[in-house]
Amino acid sequence: MLADLHTHTSRSDGTCDAAAMAAAARAAGVDVLAVTDHLTLPAAMDPACGCSVAEADLPTLAVEVAAAAEGSPVEVLLGFECDWYPGCEGNVARWSRGAALLLGSVHWIGPQEGGAWIDDPDDLHIWEELGPDEVWRRYAAAWCAACESPAGFDVMAHPDLPFRFSNEGLAPTMDLSATFSAMAECAHDTGRRVEVSTAGLRKGVGAFYPCGALLDAFVRAGVPMTFGSDAHRAEDVAWGLERAHAYAWWHGVRAQEVPGRDGWRSVPL
Known part of the structure; x- marks a missing residue:
């Protein structure tokens, strides 16, 4: 089964609409496609709605996805x-009504006012000010806080996102083994699924998210896994998913978690 559970349309920061993403999924032999645009963000974090769905567009997006599914x-x-982000739970509950799947992710470190994006290639000031090791420490703490949050995240996406700039002189120097173990234990203890993403292969990381060492930690902890391309273009729907299945199998993953209108199920790889 091919289930691409992480894709974006032009309602957030993608390039095409839900119909085009669904058509690409059909052409790629995908069985289940989740359109997972970035949920509306507070104005302090995304003042121009440049990367998230504007609140006024949420009903239209739902109609577009339903039409693509028909x-x-x-x-x-x-x-x-x-x-x-701190205090997000009420916003997530209000703005995500009707969704079949919620991906939890951490891109922002700090409070709504005065925080910073860690994956913006045009603004690396937080990396320059804190250094990679401290960015990693703060990211891991935020990631575990997200797992522990009462927000209804079904899956935690791209769990080692700070590797985004590792090949650009911003690799951590500290040993991440204890960090990875803590993240895996947190995911297990809070009942979270974790995504295997192919996006890192397209974005300069040169590896899947999560890296092998972190995936091993999740497998040891018994954390269920999902798969996604993080496609922002129709041509990237399902990109690398079969390779991701092989990668995950090699690390001991034997099933993928797949959502549907009747709930979640575990499907053998």
């Missing part, structure tokens, strides 16, 4: 990628 052999689901 008559399609692909099971097309409405989801959201929900950024965790």
Whole structure:
């Protein structure tokens, strides 16, 4: 089964609409497609709605996804990628109503006012001010706080996102073994699924998210896994998913978690 549970349309920071993403999924042989645009963010974090769905556009997005699903052999689901930040829970609950899937993610470190994005290639000031090791420490703390949050995150996306700039002189120097173990224990203890993403292969990381050492930690902890491309273009839907299955199998993953209109199920790889 091919289930791409992480994709974006032009309603957030993608390039095309839900119909085009569904058509690409059908052409790629995808069985389940989740459209997971970035959920609406507070104005302090995204003042121009440049990377998240404007609150006024949420009903339109739901209609577009439903239309893309109608008559399609692909099971097309409405989801959201929900950024965790302190105090996000009420916003997530209010803005994500009707979604079949919520991806939890951490891109922002710090409070709504005065925090910073860690994956913006045009603004690396937080990396320059804190250094990679401290960015990692703060990210891991935020990631575990997201797992522990009462927000209804079904899956934690790209769990080692700070590797985004590792090949650009911003690799951590500290040993991440204890950090990875803590993240895996937190995911297990809070009942979170974790995503294997192919996005890192397209974005300069040169590796899957999570890296092998972190994936090993999740496997040891018994954390269930999902798969996603993080496609922002139709041509990237399902990109590398079969390679991701092989990668995960080699690290001991034997099943993928797949959502549907009747709930979640575990499907052998």
